[in-house]
Amino acid sequence: MNRILFTAFIWIILMAPPATAQVFPGDVNNDGIVNNVDLLFLGQVFFQTGPTRSPVDQGISFTEKVLVPWGSTFPNTTIDIGFADCDGSGFIDHTDLEAIEINYNLSHGTPTPTTVDPGQFGVDPLLYFDSTSLPGPIPEQLIALIPINLGTATLPVASYTGISFTINYDPNVFADVIISEIGAPWASVFGLFIADVDKSAGTIEVASSLGPQSPLIDNFGPMLGGLFIIEEDVVGIMGPDVPSNVYLSNILMMDGGLNPKSIVEDTVTIIITDYEITSTNDRVDSSLEVYPNPAEDIVFIKDLNRPILSWEIYDVAGHLLRQSAAINVNSCSIDTHDFSNGLYVLQVKTREGMVQKKIIIQH
Ligand SMILES: [Ca+2]
Secondary structure (H helix, E strand, C coil), rough: CCCHHHHHHHHHHCCCCCCCECCCCCCCCCCCEECCHHHHHHHHHHCCCCCCHHHCCCCCCCEEECCCCCCCCCCCCEHHHHHHHHCCCCEECCHHHHHHHCCCCEEECCCCCCCCCCCCCCCCCCCEHHHHCCCCEEECCEEEEECEECCCCCCHHHHHCEEEEECCCCCCCCEEEEEEECCCCCCCCCCCEEEEECCCCCEEEEEEECCCCCEEEECEEEEEEEEEECCCCCCCCCCCEEEEEEEEEEEEEEECCCCCECCCEEEEEEEEEEEHHCCCCCCCCCCCHCCCEEEEEEEEEEEECCEEEEEEEECCCCCEEEEEECCEECEEEEEEECCCCCEEEEEEEEECEEEEEEEEECC
């Protein structure tokens, strides 16, 4: 009798199906939450191929799908690479990046996100705001152009393959913040990038990965352009020099073996002044027209109410690219045929104050 029971027990153990893992599309590192860290893992295995999931378990909706293990794991982990094939197609590609974007911040079970080591100032490299491009106090409704740099000449980063972090700002002060990649060395043609914006919380969660085809980077310098667009009428600002802090947090940089590297955080203080103090007249933005936008080879500026005295165009890194001579016209045009596709800031000086506009060049 005992022997029969024992045999039955063994049989049950042998015949019981193995515990199957579930894929929640977008949670590439299977830590319970879809966030910017998942992009770092995705970048490591981009373009890899493996077995497809069964048709009922394909797709990127945030419901559990049965994992078909790929049999290989991310470096230094026990996480099967099959988790990166979010849609179950057998090919890791941009649809899987889309799964991160669509399911961002969704969670399952009890998330155990990666803890971040804040690093040690003077020992570890910095991710920091390059405030040298800040001209000083900035009036309401204008744009503060602040590039974000990674590493310095004395403390460069080593073996870079990707980074994720959060930018935190006061949503009552900034109407919008636009982040864009500057390019080499931190971005490659095979690279991946996301910036998830939460305007009510005042956060942007960013991740950038070189992708699998690129060599590791030992370097330092500008990484991202940041346009911090100040509200037209900042609540409570009635006088000059009101400070507002923008800071970085949750920085996770990884090398090619997915080993975290400590990076030190930074804060920049943007000084905002009441618009009325810097202008002798009423607000001037309403009558200035900039078109077309997006533009290809030429941008027109027109202000029938107030003469245009000069204009300047900056890239997202804060570099002055082109400027007019002193003029006094109601309309003019700017040749942009040799500009790269992307976002720029046009700053126009009119007789009654300064106006800034975002322009997009798309050839
Ligand atoms: Ca995750």
